[in-house]
Amino acid sequence: MQSLSNRSKVVSDKPMTFMEKLYLPAILGGMWITFTHLFRKHNTLKYPEQTKAFAPVYRGMHVLKRDEQGRENCTACGLCAVACPAEAITMVANEREKGEEHLYREEKYAEIYEINMLRCIFCGLCEEACPKEAIFLTDRLVPTEYERADFIYGKDKLVESMDYRIDITDRQSTGKRTEK
């Protein structure tokens, strides 16, 4: 068969020649290779001070967005839960009462919205399914926990706060859908 990479080597178990049996040339050769690495540039990233930029396609922890007036976008349609291949999303819908217009954008909202981060495979299908631009996967990491129950994220962790909005404009899907 023809080699595709031109880097394959034919392996044989021929008896070693005298020079090979001495081992010393091979050992010195190996030591030369490691020696050249002494003068190479290191590629360490000093982590807490420096961080690596995430790729724009990176999909990390979810966020439930609010609109400009601070109202939750999510209308608890359940399309994300249906789209989720890992069945990580559950929600309970509720109707918006009078006087809650500043909290929820639509008449219906999610009273409980939970994502099990241990089940989630971060595929981003929920983001794609969402018709209201409510859920997005961000470049934030899911922190470690000691208990399994702590990995079930409720609205307290998922909904962004108005003081500290999560910027998703550099993400793969920016939240601005072009009208077709």
Next chain:
Amino acid sequence: MLEKLILVGIIFTISLVIAMYATYFERKVAAWFQDRIGPDRAGPFGLLQPLADGVKMFLKEDFIPRNSDKWLFIMGPGIAMFTSLMTSTIIPWGPDIVTASGNIVLQVADFDIGILFILGVVSVGVYGIMIGGWASNNKFSLFGAIRASSQMISYELAMGISVITIVMMTGSLSLRDITEAQHGMNWNIFYQPLAFVIFFVCSLAELNRAPFDLAECESELIGGYHTEYGSMKLGFFLFAEYVGMFISSAVISILFFGGYNFPGMDMVEGNTLAVLGVVALFVKIFFFIFVIMWIRWTLPRFRFDQLMHLGWKTLIPLALINLLVTGLVIAFTSGWFN
């Protein structure tokens, strides 16, 4: 008497400090060979890392397994540390320092038996590992101990035979005489390259350093003879290895690389010579410590049968042939056959 005591104190401190910084340097060298930075958090360039490690070792729980042999378990690291420190007594560190009240000899004791003393103490050093490994009452430790002891017995032979060639050339066992015989650039390495290679390989094996670290290989024996050890007892085992590395580098420098001799040493004299001589010896020692680390981060570990094959079927015959040839050459040049 007092100057000897001071010298003992200085050598003791220097060996411990060098061993401490050898652990730091080992990690740095490993990092450089692997295109990393290495420890750099504790202090500038991570220079306080050994102190941090030491504090950590001291503060860890001192644990003795219930089914172990308590006394032997404690004795193991002690023997290992004791033997590796004891070898430094015999090393000539430099030419005499001239003072008004007489010369100060930079050597704790110039025994008549010299190099034999080192071989003897090193051969006893295996007990630390054996006893520690056996007393742990753990199969991995026992395996480590057995491997270490069989390895050290095997490589002692070739080591001794390769040293004999040097002794034959010098006509003395004393390390000071051996050093004096290599005045200037007249180093033994130019006459005995084969003996050097054999001695170097054997000292790696005696030190249980890679590629001969079968006694403590992490991947199959989870640490070998010090699997059950923790706290400063483990620290002693690790420390003993680094002290041993320092001493064996010194012995290699003295036997083959002229010890405190350096080219152009006839141009200076007196205390300048003494200081430069000590510096020359330490430069050589540091070079060999680096080479030992370099080898560790280059070569993979031997398989046990390969180890035994190398020791018994390659190094010992080579050392014997080398001994024979050296003997013949000495006999011819000193005219015994005329």
Next chain:
Amino acid sequence: MSIEILVYILGGLTVGSALMVVLSKHPIRSVMYLILTFFLISANYIMLNAQFVAIVNMMVYAGAIMVLFLFVLMLLNLSKENEPKSSLLVKIASALAGGSLLLVLVAAIKDIVVLQVAEKVTDNASGLVQNLGHLLFTKYVLPFEVSSILFIAAIVGAVLLAKRESQIIE
């Protein structure tokens, strides 16, 4: 005077640790005491200014032979239940053998005339390497070489035992 005290202390320690070899129940402890005994014997040699014999004793006995002893003992199952039961006959036989050895030793020691050689030994340097080598290769060259033949015989015997029978016939 202080040297004499040192000699007595060393001698006492040597005898004590040698006794512990016999008296301690645990085989590994016995071996450890035996190693200690070898060290103390080496120290005694050094007191006699016989450095070469001291270090060779340390290398060969403490460093190599006892390692092999320990090596074998480590691989044995050393629990109390597995201890071989010796019959009465064996006990009597061993007592007789030990007793007769003691008898011979006592008889030999009884006739010894204590020579005043201690000073003479410490004065000359016959224990140093150069003098010892000289003696070995001139005056005692025959016994020295004969003993090396003995070692060759031992090595050949060991190799013979280690090989399989079919290999020997070939």
